[in-house]
Amino acid sequence: MKLMRAVRVLASLGLAGAFAMGSVGAAAQTAAPAGAPKIGSSLIGKLQGPEIIRDAKAFPKTFKEAPTLAALVKDGKLPAVDKRLPEPSQLFVVKPLDQIGKYGGNWRRAFTGPADHENGNRIVSADKILTFDYTGTRIMPSLARDWKVSDDGKTTTIYLRKGAKWSDGKPLTADDFIFWYEDIYLNKNIVPTPFFEFQIDGKPGTMRKIDDYTVAFEFAEPYAFFVYQLAGSTAIGAGLATRGAFQNWGGAYAPAHYLKQFLPKYSSEEAANKKAKDLGFDNWVSLLRNRYSWALNPELPVMTPWKTVSPINTPTWAMERNPYFWGVDTAGNQLPYIDRITMSLAENAEVANLRAIAGEYDIQERHMHLSKLPVFLENQKKGNYTVKLDPGLNGADVALHVGMAYDADPEIGKLLRNKDFRHALALGIDRDQLNEAFWLGVGTAGSVAPAPDSVYSPGAEWNKKWGVLDLRQSNELLDKVGLTKKDPEGYRLRPDGKGRVRLEMVTVGGQFVPYTQVGEMIKQQWKKIGIDVDIKELERNLAFTRDNNNENQIITWANDGSEVLFLFPRHALPVDAAEAHMGIAFARWYASKGQSGKKPDDPEMLRAFDLFRSAFGMKEEDRVKAGKELWKIIVEQTWSIGTVGQSPAFMGVRIVKNNMGNVPDRQTNAQHVRTPYSSQPITFYFK
Structure with a gap:
């Protein structure tokens, strides 16, 4: 039986007793989330992750960039790195898990088709308004540099990073939030049903611009939990890339300078529908839905560390670094380290698993089957990879x-x-x-x-x-x-x-x-x-x-x-x-x-x-x-x-090439942290 084969393989690798079936308790030796499974396996390492630095006094003062971008700067095709980043005190700064990484490389992964948008969404989830630390327990800044909840719990204010820019170089401001709120979210043709996260006791929240870099979310009743909604995997907080790909218009902000051209408000119903039909869409809403998706539309300005260059509805979904990404490491290197992510279409999960066994992917956790664990372990040396397991806390994988x-x-x-x-x-x-x-x-x-x-x-x-x-x-x-x-x-x-x-x-x-x-x-x-x-x-x-x-x-x-x-x-x-x-x-x-x-x-x-x-x-x-x-x-x-x-079956079987750096032995495996984003893939690199 499969179980007996697994035991034999584990024993042959010196991992006998790798699993204590059904044992659950607090994770040892680490600040793991409360209730993390204690399965007791050398395949399940210590929970690790990078650190998001919040003290501006510790921020770097000088900056470097990837060689590919430096060449564009030299040719006059791109502004200097310090002109592309936010103001020095407004940066998103990450201390990598192990060490400062190296630039370059193509991260190879598998995806299973146009419905597999979460494959990329999770990796690029830096565009969330707020986020969680690697343990999944503490709220941290992300797109917003800071936040404040009023004493009465009715108002949550976010503070944007001055100088942060969209991937096309245009500034991100509070106007992009107000555009999303007034022109997309409140338009019943686009969002017929309000997000439950953006209301309290059935009463809808509102959004107000305080200044160019300050936005207030206001509610009629106390809603102190709203800050968690902004940090979680929610329609209001998960970021433009994720919620655009889900096609439910979420994210709480959008590139006004780009998307206005598709809205009747800025032309006319007739003109907007004509543009849609000329481009092969039924109406302006259908066209907007397509243009709003980072996975389908390479032209969409984004705030993600990588941007789509070959869309998800092709055999190769490819992403390249965003030259205007607003994050750096503690040495001042603009992130991400990796140049490109290439996802190759696998006809099904079985094909993806076979290719992973053969060592064709650099880091792959999505679609990796727990049932293949014995074969993964048998082929680690041949495939030059290591298997890492990340158990979840949810009650049902099925x-x-x-x-x-x-x-x-x-x-x-x-x-x-x-x-x-x-x-x-x-x-x-x-x-x-x-x-x-x-x-x-x-x-x-x-x-x-x-x-x-x-x-x-x-x-x-x-x-x-x-x-x-x-x-x-x-x-x-x-x-x-x-x-x-x-x-x-x-x-x-x-x-x-x-x-x-x-x-x-x-x-x-x-x-x-x-x-x-x-x-x-x-x-x-x-x-x-x-x-x-x-x-x-x-x-x-x-x-x-x-x-x-x-x-x-x-x-x-x-x-x-x-x-x-x-x-x-x-x-x-x-x-x-x-x-x-x-x-x-x-x-x-x-x-x-x-x-x-x-x-x-x-x-x-x-x-x-x-x-x-x-x-x-x-x-x-x-x-x-x-x-x-x-x-x-x-x-x-x-x-x-x-x-x-309560197993590693759901995105908890990780195949990691041995030449990948800053990859944790164990990462929090949970929806609200957008696994693997909690491990900050922007700091992964090729050794």
Whole structure:
């Protein structure tokens, strides 16, 4: 079996006892995030990361640049480096993990197609307004050099870096924030549903320019947590690159000098639509959506360390250094060190893994499968790379998200909204079998609840609630629901007389864990409770489009990020209209405070919505209590069914070439820190 093979390989490499399965505790010898898994492996090193320097007295006074840029300066094609950087006291300064790096090189990676925009988004996430340190626990400056929360918690003010410039050399100012707020965010043709992060108790926030380099976010009620929204992986805070690629218009700022040309406000509806049609788009909104995406549009001015030069919808997604990037190392070298990132299209994750095994990638964590760990280890020397593991804290690397608003088949929709039916499905899964087959036994089987030591954990007992195989109780619950009749093959029949109960489970191919294969094993397991299921593998964009059209009965996806519930709730509760596997109509209703979408019939979901909404105005102690109570509701209601989690399976298997420098032995693996951005890839270099 795979597990036995893994043990043999680990033993042969002197790593016997590499994993203490299911053991969770505080990370040792480091300032790791609270609740970091303690798996006890030489493959899981000490949590490390670079330091963001905040004391301007320690900032460098002289500056250097990459040789490629120096040549352009010499030829008169680019201003001198000190003219491209912010004012000396306004710099973003990073102390590299190990040493000052060297300039140059092409970072080779894999990507799986146009839907894989997060592959690049995470690497270039320096354009976030604020960020977290490498431990994922402390807010740090990023695009904004500083911030202040008012005593009453109603206003969060950010201070921009004077002299910071877009990638085309134009200055970044508060006007770019006001342009985004007034011309994009408040335009219902562009953003029909307000971001839940940009409101408190259903009351929308506003944005105000104080001066050219100061912006205030203002709310009617106390919202001290908003500063975390600006630092997290949220629609309002994750940066233009990420939210433009997600096509939900987020980021809180945009290049006004470039994007105004596509808006009717600055010409006319007729002229804007004509421009769109001339360029092959249906209307001006479609054109703007394309031009707003850093991954699709090489012409878009960006604040990222690298900018796209060959778009994501080509076989090679390529990025080159931004000559106006606003960060330096402690020696005054303009970052990033690496010249270029080249992502080569892999037809699927299997191909990407095989190429990684052959040593074709310099650093690759995305799409690397934990099931390949024995083969990765066997080929380390031949491929001249090292394997590093970064466990996560989320409860489910594969969650079965139930379409609670699904109504295309009314009888199936009724069953999905029946808690007893969902509990029966959850109890019919043999998670230990899944864990051994696809996680090599190193994951933790159970519900969707986060690791017991994570801040919002309701307690270890909730990791097992509705998360342990119990065929007897599962069958009893299905009988209770009214599914007592069976066909000759033992499958339960629909109450409306239209044949057997046949569910449809949508899986997404080419991802970090083999969703389809996991789904197929669950299909076999559910035979024992008389439930049939069709497994439908789709490309990510299509699967998520079906979500947005309320067409999915069940979709398999991770619940990563949900361990920091209030920063990334979309995989735990349907409250984010950008992505809500459990019911996009409910998320639209929540985000619009009833102005659009559909109100849930489930009183427990409404209770969860109310508690979630009120938590943002709470003090930290009360918010933590609210988070724990929310997780109890989420687990008990089983809107998502957990399988196996708390493992390195989701972006936690890193293949690192031995000639790469400033790469941590272990990095925080969490959505809110935009892994691997928390390790500051701008400081990676080729030795």
